[in-house]
Amino acid sequence: MTESERTDRISRRNLMLRAGAGILAASIAPGLFKTEAANAEALSNITPDAALKKLMEGNRRYIQQKRTFPDQARSRIVEVAQGQHPFATILACSDSRVAPEIIFDQGLGDLFDIRVAGNFLDDGVLGNMEYAALELGVPLLVILGHERCGAVKAALDGKAVPGHISTLVAAIKPAVDATKNRLGDAWDNAVRANVKMNVNKLKSASPLLAEAVKAGKLKVVGGHYDLDSGKVEIIA
Numbered sequence: 001m002t003e004s005e006r007t008d009r010i011s012r013r014n015l016m017l018r019a020g021a022g023i024l025a026a027s028i029a030p031g032l033f034k035t036e037a038a039n040a041e042a043l044s045n046i047t048p049d050a051a052l053k054k055l056m057e058g059n060r061r062y063i064q065q066k067r068t069f070p071d072q073a074r075s076r077i078v079e080v081a082q083g084q085h086p087f088a089t090i091l092a093c094s095d096s097r098v099a100p101e102i103i104f105d106q107g108l109g110d111l112f113d114i115r116v117a118g119n120f121l122d123d124g125v126l127g128n129m130e131y132a133a134l135e136l137g138v139p140l141l142v143i144l145g146h147e148r149c150g151a152v153k154a155a156l157d158g159k160a161v162p163g164h165i166s167t168l169v170a171a172i173k174p175a176v177d178a179t180k181n182r183l184g185d186a187w188d189n190a191v192r193a194n195v196k197m198n199v200n201k202l203k204s205a206s207p208l209l210a211e212a213v214k215a216g217k218l219k220v221v222g223g224h225y226d227l228d229s230g231k232v233e234i235i236a
Helices: 003-044 048-063 074-081 123-135 150-157 165-178 186-205 207-214
Strands: 088-092 111-115 140-146 219-225 232-234
Touching: 048 088, 048 140, 048 219, 048 232, 088 123, 111 123, 123 140, 123 207, 140 186, 150 165, 150 186, 165 186, 186 207, 186 219, 207 219
Parallel strands: 088 111, 088 140, 140 219
Antiparallel strands: 219 232
């Protein structure tokens, strides 16, 4: 066999392999995209209460060490590349021990995360929340505080702090002041009060979110994450 004939044979074989791969991909893709579209539609139609139930079921799996690691396969990467349909917005602390996707056993595209030390509201946070609720149709908003929050402790201590850390302290100070003479652990009291105050603040801070709540399109709750047990408790 000449070199020219060998080259022609290899070229024909490669062409046949590529054609076969194309046929296989064409036969698989419609089913894959149909499933992905169905998943997206199911999430877009989820009710606020169902979204909270789904979130808390994930936290139970996390606590029991029975995580399923959902929505983390290659197919999910392909799916969410086309658009996102998160079912919950989480305003969580920036603390490295409070990662929403891990503690709620969720995956890519499931949660719309907003994270700031002390999990408090400001204009930027509110803008993120409004975008999630109005543009993405996310039916659940959780303001999530956590045990032994460092930002809350800084506000509780009342000492001078450097740079822009002072903005965090100032935002959390109202919760510290409100619990100053309350019985129990001062630190945990302030953490919980900070969550509840920000849940209540949403009503006046964002008329858009307040209207979504009134219309039954959005549910707002406050949560407390226990660093020791991993449990999320709904407190507001």
